[in-house]
Amino acid sequence: MQSMNAKDAVSASLAECFITIEGNRYNFMQAINLEASIEKTKSEIPILGRTGKGNKTTGWKGSGSATFHYNTSIFRELLYRYKETGQDVYFDIQITNEDPTSSVGRQTIILKDCNVDGGILAKFDADAEYLDEDLDFTFEDWEMPEQFSHLQGMQ
Template sequence: MATTLEQVLHGRDTISSKDAKVTVTIDGNVINLIDCKELKINIKKNKEKVQVLGDHWTKHKTTSVDGTGTLGQYVINSNWLKYGIPYTMKEGDLYFTITFTIDDPTSHAGKQIIQLDEVNLDEIPIADFKADDTVMDISADFTFEGIHLVQPFDGIQ
């Protein structure tokens, strides 16, 4: 139990998701995704079950990892069509880098930068709209094959 005020998490030190910035680098072109409204990134561990004589517990051994994510954006440009359609014309698949920066100036946690390598969309988002009172947006799942913690948060002690 905290005995002094300094040992309690201050609300200001939590991180606001609105202070996130996402860029993609495609063929050397850095594109600021000002239209990004959602970025979800996961590393799933693939595990094998291991049975051991003399123990009733099932053990688990991690054998590989799988990087996946979802990118959601408002529709304000044609970038995914511009870079994705060439694959449909047998010009090679689209691989790119995503860099995600979170820097909430109100928090004492500092800034964190994460980079994903060899990002590949599962589908090329073209359109998703309805005749209702909403704005156009798209969402696409992706895989990635490398991750770097370029700059970790300073952390709150």
């Protein structure tokens, strides 16, 4: 029986996060964590001759959440702009995971047309070690220009 080598677990902190807003690309090194997922939307399909219904995928929706150190005003600027002008700004987020110890290589996901759900305007905490902020968002599309290779023994 073959099993995974411990060295092939991808380090949680060895990642890069870039955000592109209106042609400006920012290295979001202040990101603490980010998770994006898709949820498939399905319709229940009645089928003659069966007691149960089938399920057919009819689409998907993308959403995500992230935590950042509270040391950038970029998202507050987008929220302020929306408040003042009604113009909502969409942006892309690129996440690359690569651990040089692991044999799987690197994976890059680009989340397209992201839009924040809201955000923190001001914050303090006299009892905290540092300030961070959570951000929820949706996205309209995604690409995977690089993907992890298979571990030895998977195929």
